[in-house]
Amino acid sequence: MNRERRELLHVSGVDKVFAGNVEALRGLDLTVRQEDFISLLGPSGCGKSTALRLIAGLSTPTSGKIEWRGDHGAGDIGVVFQEPTLMPWATVSQNVYLPFRLVGKSYNSVRDEVLEALKLVGLEKFQNAYPRELSGGMKMRVSIARAMVTRPRLILMDEPFAALDEITRFKLNNDLLELKAQIGCTVIFVTHSVFESVFLSDRIVVMAARPGRVTEELRVDEPYPRPESFRTSAAFADHARRASEALETAMEAA
Ligand SMILES: Nc1ncnc2c1ncn2[C@@H]1O[C@H](COP(=O)(O)OP(=O)(O)OP(=O)(O)O)[C@@H](O)[C@H]1O
Numbered sequence: 001m002n003r004e005r006r007e008l009l010h011v012s013g014v015d016k017v018f019a020g021n022v023e024a025l026r027g028l029d030l031t032v033r034q035e036d037f038i039s040l041l042g043p044s045g046c047g048k049s050t051a052l053r054l055i056a057g058l059s060t061p062t063s064g065k066i067e068w069r070g071d072h073g074a075g076d077i078g079v080v081f082q083e084p085t086l087m088p089w090a091t092v093s094q095n096v097y098l099p100f101r102l103v104g105k106s107y108n109s110v111r112d113e114v115l116e117a118l119k120l121v122g123l124e125k126f127q128n129a130y131p132r133e134l135s136g137g138m139k140m141r142v143s144i145a146r147a148m149v150t151r152p153r154l155i156l157m158d159e160p161f162a163a164l165d166e167i168t169r170f171k172l173n174n175d176l177l178e179l180k181a182q183i184g185c186t187v188i189f190v191t192h193s194v195f196e197s198v199f200l201s202d203r204i205v206v207m208a209a210r211p212g213r214v215t216e217e218l219r220v221d222e223p224y225p226r227p228e229s230f231r232t233s234a235a236f237a238d239h240a241r242r243a244s245e246a247l248e249t250a251m252e253a254a
Pocket residue numbers: 018019022023024042043044045046047048049050051212
């Protein structure tokens with residue numbers, strides 16, 4: 001089914017070398033298709049965040065290419081980091097409004113979009129609350145609402161749930177899949193967690209460090225929506241075993 005989806009962007013032969021000859025990435029190739037959910041899974045230092053920053057356009061490759069198919073504009077990408085990075089002095093709705101403010105749109109002209117995004121993450125009742133009044137999971141929901149308020153085609157997520165407790169994390173995993181289905185976006189998701197990558201993704205890109213590189217790509221050919229019972233199924237255990245083995249091999253290769 002993936003093979004029939006249109007290509008969104010293509011990463012070919014991307015190297016990123018930092019000062020001191022740190023090879024953060026060597027020869028990254030990645031084809032991203034519309035509505036893919038791709039996880040980048042690997043040990044610390046294998047270049048996952050570097051890959052996201054390059055795709056986000058926050059950094060440029062030392063060599064190689066990142067090419068978008070079709071028109072590509074500023075609103076195409078939403079980014080979610082591990083920390084919710086909310087403005088503490090601003091209300092929830094003002095935080096979600098930020099991407100529009102940055103391009104000069106007035107709040108009144110985008111109020112409906114802001115409220116719709118808050119509704120999608122289940123926080124419409126908290127639009128006037130301040131970040132300090134919210135739990136960690138709620139702050140992350142605000143961060144997700146802010147990333148998707150402009151309806152970007154691609155959402156990049158860098159370990160967004162790593163700092164949350166397991167129950168909240170599972171809940172947000174479910175909600176993220178539901179949200180993705182509703183808005184029909186593409187997601188590239190960085191994680192250290194085999195279980196999270198299996199539950200969420202249809203493709204898992206396994207990476208190794210020194211130099212940062214892809215060692216294997218696994219498919220999780222399981223239909224969406226994925227019910228909570230998928231977590232305890234034999235199929236899940238089988239995918240998790242394959243991903244763990246690939247991760248172990250990647251760590252040995254480092
Ligand atoms: N701005 C920078 N300057 C120099 N070296 C950097 C810079 N950013 C990243 N690196 C190095 O590049 C390598 C890859 O880093 P990166 O943060 O992409 O890895 P990661 O897989 O995301 O790690 P983690 O899981 O710990 O976040 C590491 O060795 C890191 O120290």
